[in-house]
Amino acid sequence: MEKKILVILEQRNGKIKKSSFEALTVAQNLASSLGFSVDAALIGNEVENLSEVFSYCSCKLVHFTHADLQLYSSSAYKKIAVEYASQQGCEIILLSNTSLGKDLAPRVAIGLKAGLVSDCISLEQKENQLFAVRPIYAGKALQEVKLNSEVKVFSLRPNVFKAVQLETKANEKISTVVEENPDLSNRVKQIIRSEGKLDVAEADIIVSGGRGVKGPEHFNLIEGLAEQLGAAVGASRAVVDAGWRPHEDQVGQTGKTVSPSLYVACGISGAIQHLAGMSSSKYIVAINKDKDAPIFTVADYGIAGDLFEILPILTEEIKKLKS
Amino acid sequence: MKIAVCVSHVPDTATRIKIAADQKSIDPAGVSFVLNPYDEYAVEEALKTKEKFGGEVVVLSVGGDRVKETIRKSLAMGVDEGVHLKTDEALDSFAIAQALADEIKSLGSELVFMGKQSVDYDSGMVGQLTAELLSFNSISVCVTFNLDGNTITAEREIEGGKEIVETSLPCIITAQKGLNEPRYASLKGIMAAKKKVIQEKPVASTPALVENLQLKMPTAKNPGRILGTDSSAVPELVKLLHEEAKVI
Numbered sequence: 001m002e003k004k005i006l007v008i009l010e011q012r013n014g015k016i017k018k019s020s021f022e023a024l025t026v027a028q029n030l031a032s033s034l035g036f037s038v039d040a041a042l043i044g045n046e047v048e049n050l051s052e053v054f055s056y057c058s059c060k061l062v063h064f065t066h067a068d069l070q071l072y073s074s075s076a077y078k079k080i081a082v083e084y085a086s087q088q089g090c091e092i093i094l095l096s097n098t099s100l101g102k103d104l105a106p107r108v109a110i111g112l113k114a115g116l117v118s119d120c121i122s123l124e125q126k127e128n129q130l131f132a133v134r135p136i137y138a139g140k141a142l143q144e145v146k147l148n149s150e151v152k153v154f155s156l157r158p159n160v161f162k163a164v165q166l167e168t169k170a171n172e173k174i175s176t177v178v179e180e181n182p183d184l185s186n187r188v189k190q191i192i193r194s195e196g197k198l199d200v201a202e203a204d205i206i207v208s209g210g211r212g213v214k215g216p217e218h219f220n221l222i223e224g225l226a227e228q229l230g231a232a233v234g235a236s237r238a239v240v241d242a243g244w245r246p247h248e249d250q251v252g253q254t255g256k257t258v259s260p261s262l263y264v265a266c267g268i269s270g271a272i273q274h275l276a277g278m279s280s281s282k283y284i285v286a287i288n289k290d291k292d293a294p295i296f297t298v299a300d301y302g303i304a305g306d307l308f309e310i311l312p313i314l315t316e317e318i319k320k321l322k323s
Numbered sequence: 324m325k326i327a328v329c330v331s332h333v334p335d336t337a338t339r340i341k342i343a344a345d346q347k348s349i350d351p352a353g354v355s356f357v358l359n360p361y362d363e364y365a366v367e368e369a370l371k372t373k374e375k376f377g378g379e380v381v382v383l384s385v386g387g388d389r390v391k392e393t394i395r396k397s398l399a400m401g402v403d404e405g406v407h408l409k410t411d412e413a414l415d416s417f418a419i420a421q422a423l424a425d426e427i428k429s430l431g432s433e434l435v436f437m438g439k440q441s442v443d444y445d446s447g448m449v450g451q452l453t454a455e456l457l458s459f460n461s462i463s464v465c466v467t468f469n470l471d472g473n474t475i476t477a478e479r480e481i482e483g484g485k486e487i488v489e490t491s492l493p494c495i496i497t498a499q500k501g502l503n504e505p506r507y508a509s510l511k512g513i514m515a516a517k518k519k520v521i522q523e524k525p526v527a528s529t530p531a532l533v534e535n536l537q538l539k540m541p542t543a544k545n546p547g548r549i550l551g552t553d554s555s556a557v558p559e560l561v562k563l564l565h566e567e568a569k570v571i
Contacts, residue, residue, distance in 0.1 A: 012482075072486065074451075074461070099481040103463045106416075106448035110455035115417065115532035118446050131536070136444050140340040141349070143444070144536040186460045186490040192478070199483040205570070229571060247466075247501040248480060253336040253442055254360050254500055262570040273336040279544060283568045285560065291549065300547035301563055303556045313554040317561045318571065 002037050005030060006090035008081055008108070009042040009053070010100050014070070016042070016052060019096035021163035023156055024057035026123060027094055028166070031058075033125055036092070041084055043077050045070040051172050056163055058170035066179040072100050073187035074107060080179065082111030090151070092130070097155040098201075105155045114151035121160045130154075138253035138276035158202065159259050198232040200251055205262045208234030208251055208278075212267020212288060212307055216244035221311045222266060228318045234258070234278075236268045252277035266307045270295030287311070324378035327427050328369040328402065329437040329449070330362040332386060332393040336442055346537045348413060358393045361438025363505040364498035368468055369436045370401045371503065376470070379403040383426055385419050387411045391521060398516035399508035405521035406430075414526070415533040416444070420452035422526045427457060433493035439464045440497075450497035461495040462488045466502050 007027045009020040027038045038059035042050070045065050053061050064080050081104070085093055093108060095101040097119045109116035121142075122133040129146060132154055136143045200206050207229065209222040219233070226233045235245035237252050251258055253273035263281035268274060270286075270293055278284070279298045286299035287307050296302045303310055334340070334354045343350040358366075369380045382397040384390040385408040394405040408422045427435055435454075440447035447463075454461030460475070466485065467478040473492050478485045480499050508516070550556040550563075564571045 078455075099464065099479070102447050103451060103479075106451035107455050109448075110452055115415075116448060117533060118448055134445075135541070136538070137334070137340050137349075138336075138442065138445060139541060141342065142539045142541055144539065146534050146536060147532060148530065148534055149532050186462070187488065188486040189476075189489050190487045191481070191484055192487065193484040197483055202482050247499075250500075262564070262568070271337070272339060276336075280541070283564070283570050284544075284547075285564070291552075296549065297546050298544045300544075300568065301560055302547060302549045303551055303553075303560060304549050305551065305553045305556070310554045310557060313557045314560070317557050321561060321565060321571065 001089060003034070004088055004090040005036050005038045005092040005094065006085050006088070007038060007040045007057070007059070008093065008095045008104070009040055010096060010098060011042060011044040011047050014044065014046050014048050016047065016049065017096065017098065018163065019098055019156070019158035021056045022158065022161040023094045023096050024053060024059070025164045026156060026161050027059070028057040030092065030123070030125060034128065039088060039090065041081060043069050043080055050174055054170040054172050055165045058166070060173045060175070063174060063176045064179055065176060066182050068184055068187070069179060069182055071188040071191065073182065073184050074103055075186040076182035076184055077104055078107040078111060079183050081108050085112055085151070093151070093153040095153070095155045097157050101155050105153055109153045112151045112153070113149065114153050115147035115149040116153040116155070117145055117147060118155045119157050120154050121157050123154055123156065135257065138257050138273065139280055140276045157259070194248070200232045200234045200249060200258055201256050203232035204260050205229045205231035206234045206251070206258060206260045207231045207264040207266065208236065208268060209239060209266050210236035210268030211238045213239065219244065221307070225264065225311055225315045225318070228315050228322065236274050237271070265295050265299070266311065268295055269293040270298065324376055324434065325430055325432040326369045326372055326378055326380045327383060327430060327432040327435045328365050328380060328397065329383045329423050329435065330366065330393055330397055331359045331384060331441040331443070332356050332390040333359045333441050333443040336360065342538045342540065347535050348538065356389060356392065358396045359438050359441045361440060361442070361498055361500065364500065364502040365436035365438050366397050366400050366402060367503045367505040368496070368498060370506070372434065372470065381406060381430055381432065383408060383423055385410065385414065385422050385526060394521055395516055396508065398519045399512045400506055401512060403519070405519065407521050407523045408526050409523050410526040412528060413535065415531045416446045416448050416452060417532045418529050420449050420456055421529065423449070423453045424456040426524070427453070434470070435459070435495040437495065437497055439499050450495050454495040457493070459493040459495050460490040461497070462490060463497040464499045465496050466499050468496055468502065
């Protein structure tokens with residue numbers, strides 16, 4: 001039997017997530033170097049544009065449907081993934097390290113008696129062995145690991161692996177499995193969306209504010225710049241602990257570790273636990289009064305000045321550029 | 324009801340990390356270790372649940388002798404008993420989950436709290452692994468927790484929002500920042516903790532599923548350019564972001 005990689009795709013609101021396309025690209029590359037074939041499993045009910053999968057990976061797509069599977073259920077999703085992977089003898093399982101993937105991957109691993117490496121930022125094969133690299137201590141160090149189990153599960157950090165479209169779209173092979181009586185003993189009843197809010201973990205650009213913003217009432221400066229850039233608003237631990245911003249905005253070791261293309265740090269001095277969470281951003285801009293602040297040691301471009309003077313002008317300049 | 328809370332002993336987040344000579348661990352010299360921040364929320368939630376429904380809280384920690392310090396801190400916060408699952412090996416998440424699962428089973432606990440991840444290895448999987456080994460339900464990354472009879476409702480943080488999850492006991496809850504405000508250990512609590520018993524149990528050695536090959540430092544970023552000290556530097560910044568970095 002041909003050896004297989006299984007990619008567990010993720011949909012939210014019926015749309016396949018970008019990080020799933022990243023995982024498909026990783027699968028495509030591994031499959032061609034190892035001589036494996038790829039299956040992709042998508043659990044949900046109504047999902048748009050299934051055929052987009054074949055732009056990234058030559059694979060067989062299995063769509064598991066049931067009205068109650070549109071929202072995540074750890075018990076049902078696990079059962080479906082484990083049963084499918086064992087029937088098909090899949091040896092490598094890939095997921096994205098999103099909030100759903102983080103929850104699901106360990107369950108799938110136990111179900112398959114497999115090892116799991118979470119939050120991989122690199123996954124490569126050398127002499128038919130897979131080597132993964134993952135950040136530890138929120139990115140203060142990196143760990144290289146391999147799995148000693150027959151079946152191997154890897155969850156991939158979003159925004160790190162690039163989703164690359166195939167030169168020619170692969171043949172569409174889709175099969176639909178209608179689930180009967182999914183196990184809903186552990187299930188999401190409802191999703192509460194933060195209204196129109198872009199999450200720092202998923203944003204391509206982040207504008208963050210720290211203690212230098214001087215109070216929650218001045219975060220409109222940060223929000224204004226973020227709006228012009230189509231960015232998410234982030235925050236340092238100090239301002240979250242002071243209650244100026246909600247915890248989900250926190251970037252750093254006890255918040256979120258992020259790698260956007262652009263990170264704009266405003267009034268953030270750059271405590272080590274903050275730097276750990278954002279220094280893998282592709283470009284970093286720092287605006288801070290103190291020219292000796294540690295944030296400037298990781299910034300590509302900096303202005304050592306008063307953010308209250310600089311931000312309104314920066315926002316205006318970006319507005320001009322965009323129009 | 325016996326409530327279990329699992330904690331780990333980790334370097335303080337303000338600590339600078341140095342890799343040890345073996346290239347496989349960090350150099351503990353000069354590192355101050357603390358109760359894992361997410362586990363503080365787990366301890367607090369366990370104590371609040373006990374205050375509401377009665378019962379007792381048992382803290383479990385896997386590791387070498389230094390984890391006793393963190394067990395002691397949990398006892399000072401108000402936990403009733405401690406169990407030190409002792410090993411001097413650096414276990415992977417699977418072996419830690421197995422040790423916790425075995426102990427939870429022998430305690431007969433049906434409600435378990437732990438942090439959503441420990442801030443050292445950041446695997447974020449021990450809660451779900453332990454639950455699966457025990458065939459317990461589990462909800463990870465919780466910012467609210469409510470127990471009503473046998474039914475558990477919790478909100479878990481997801482990208483751009485929250486999910487309301489419903490399940491039932493037996494269950495493992497992993498705590499996210501925001502779940503509660505952890506209490507400080509009172510002087511009385513600290514004194515009382517000194518008298519509380521910490522049971523020590525050896526952890527059986529198992530071959531690692533996840534093999535740690537080496538630790539490396541990330542490539543250091545070269546410091547960039549300070550373009551100016553006031554808003555006159557803004558046009559140059561915008562130009563660089565647009566033309567050189569091509570990110571806007």
